[in-house]
Amino acid sequence: MRSSSLLLFSVLVGVCEVQAASDLRVCAFNLQHFGESKSKKSKVMLSLTRIIARCDVCLLQEVRDSKEKAVQKLLDSINRYDSKHEYKAVASERLGRSESYQEQYVFIYRTGSVTVTGQYQYPDNLPGDVDAFSREPFVVRFKAPKTVIKEFVLIPQHTTPTNATKELDALYDVLLHVKKMWKTENLMLLGDFNADCGYLAKKNRKNVRLITERGLYWLIPEKTDTTVRESTSCAYDRIVVYGERFSRAVVPSSAKPFNFQREYKLTEEQALEVSDHYPVEVLLKGKALRVSSNVGTLLAFFSYLVFHMLTW
Numbered sequence: 001m002r003s004s005s006l007l008l009f010s011v012l013v014g015v016c017e018v019q020a021a022s023d024l025r026v027c028a029f030n031l032q033h034f035g036e037s038k039s040k041k042s043k044v045m046l047s048l049t050r051i052i053a054r055c056d057v058c059l060l061q062e063v064r065d066s067k068e069k070a071v072q073k074l075l076d077s078i079n080r081y082d083s084k085h086e087y088k089a090v091a092s093e094r095l096g097r098s099e100s101y102q103e104q105y106v107f108i109y110r111t112g113s114v115t116v117t118g119q120y121q122y123p124d125n126l127p128g129d130v131d132a133f134s135r136e137p138f139v140v141r142f143k144a145p146k147t148v149i150k151e152f153v154l155i156p157q158h159t160t161p162t163n164a165t166k167e168l169d170a171l172y173d174v175l176l177h178v179k180k181m182w183k184t185e186n187l188m189l190l191g192d193f194n195a196d197c198g199y200l201a202k203k204n205r206k207n208v209r210l211i212t213e214r215g216l217y218w219l220i221p222e223k224t225d226t227t228v229r230e231s232t233s234c235a236y237d238r239i240v241v242y243g244e245r246f247s248r249a250v251v252p253s254s255a256k257p258f259n260f261q262r263e264y265k266l267t268e269e270q271a272l273e274v275s276d277h278y279p280v281e282v283l284l285k286g287k288a289l290r291v292s293s294n295v296g297t298l299l300a301f302f303s304y305l306v307f308h309m310l311t312w
């Protein structure tokens with residue numbers, strides 16, 4: 001009697017065990033002038049490492065690494081800190097209108113979560129678009145087999161504050177361009193858009209197609225504070241997804257800033273040494289994995305055998 005109920009139990013476990021794959025975390029972080037001098041501060045590097053190692057893919061902005069050593073140092077630090085995963089990076093060229101001020105976009109990603117399947121530097125001048133950006137988007141396509149969406153494209157942007165309205169509007173052209181070029185609708189735009197407070201006035205929002213056009217989902221709520229300074233409260237950093245299919249592949253309400261000051265118990269001053277921005281993040285739904293019923297049957301058979309050997 002007991003052995004048959006055990007058998008039944010094992011079969012049920014085998015057949016019904018459904019293990020949800022974990023969700024994929026995509027982040028965007030303005031590191032506020034990340035270069036040689038920041039990379040020499042060990043406490044700052046530890047915070048940056050912990051912040052970035054939370055993410056499956058993390059877009060870094062304001063990388064100002066003219067000696068080209070700081071990013072490698074950060075990547076090494078992340079790989080040492082989280083030895084369970086392997087992290088790699090893809091970086092844009094140094095971008096900017098003046099020689100003296102240039103930034104790179106860098107994506108740090110876990111190789112077990114995503115693979116890079118395409119890279120595209122949006123050009124300075126396209127017909128009908130006379131140099132809209134200070135830092136043209138460095139667009140990267142990722143394959144993510146463990147997620148519901150399976151493949152997606154990230155379009156980064158760190159706007160110039162005083163030109164934020166125009167640059168955000170022009171991002172819509174980038175969206176259409178990439179959609180056509182790669183024949184995909186799975187597009188996410190993310191970064192420090194400066195999309196709030198003095199840089200994006202309410203009355204100008206009607207001129208921004210990234211806001212007015214249909215099918216765009218702004219995931220970071222309007223009232224969010226993505227700034228570290230206690231004296232400011234602005235939703236500068238944003239995540240926007242295109243299309244209903246992509247929006248359904250996002251874990252509801254998961255888009256938010258990561259308040260590392262509170263999480264790591266830092267003072268405002270210590271946090272500001274890391275950056276004046278919080279990272280923003282969103283979760284993409286993981287694919288549910290079903291344990292095959294063959295495994296279930298096998299499991300049941302062994303439990304049955306073991307039970308009989310024990311009760312012999």
Ligand SMILES: *[C@@H]1O[C@H](CO)[C@@H](O)[C@H](O)[C@H]1NC(C)=O
Nearest residue numbers: 097130131132134160162163
């Ligand atoms: C703002 O955009 C205009 C025209 O695209 C450009 O000439 C100007 O340099 C930009 N301003 C800044 C601060 O980048």
